[in-house]
Amino acid sequence: MLTKKGKYGLKALVHLSKMPPGQLAFVGDIAAKNNIPKKFLDAILGELRNAGFVQSRKGKDGGYRLAKLPSEIKIGHVVRVLDGPLAPIPCASRSQYQRCEDCDETTCQVRHMMMEVRHAVAELLDNRSLAAMRDAANDDIADGLRQKV
Template sequence: MLTKKAKYGLKAMVFLAGIKPGQTALVNEIATLNQIPKKFLDAILGELRNAGFVHSKKGKGGGYMLARLPADICVGDIIRVLDGPLAPIQCASRRLYRRCDDCVDDAHCVVRMVMLEARDAIARVLDNTSLKKMRAMPRMAVSQPPRSVDMALAAVCKSGPIKKRKLRA
């Protein structure tokens, strides 16, 4: 499952992918517009900086910017930095493989085989999705959250708002 850390990291990276090259964004701006706790975002951006995904500038005109083009940064790599391996269990991990304690024969373990397939499917999607591709996806405005669940559903559903029914007592 994707942690809040990775989710917030992705939201911040997509935000940074939307600013003009050479410009920076302040942590407060990213946090406010994406509803991310500022202190948590500071730590996340620090990890992303250490991994080479973002640059930071101090002082006047400072802030964060992407270290590479949005087309060159894939979602899978961001998640691996923030959350670790994509595999649902360690014996299915390509980078941090560890045999399960209760496993007698991991080469023929059907659970591991299915988890390897799941890991490969997840990796295929995430490693082929760049920040540029995410920016191009239709989405709701970040700065204006929906006022109700019905409005959120109406924004997603083509059929319009959900009709409320009266419940019988």
């Protein structure tokens, strides 16, 4: 399940992806426009900076901007950085696998189902860019406006 940290991080990245290239955004503006607690967003943006998704500049003219093109940022990578593995249970994870104590992994049907879930989620998130996520939201808004007319 996506945590608030993951959700807020994605919302902040979508916000930054809508900015003109190179333009900086203040944390307070991102927080206010996306209904995110500023202090929590500060910590999230720090993690995103450390992972190479955003750049920051300090000072009165400071702020955040994307460090890469939105088309180069994969949603699966962002979610893993902020929330950890995509697998719903540790024995189904590829990146942080942990053996279960209570079952035989070769015959455990729960593990096999959760591996399918992990694979499906990874397939979607690892093949979706920030640009595609941003543009899908814009397409949904445009569709809604067309339906009202």
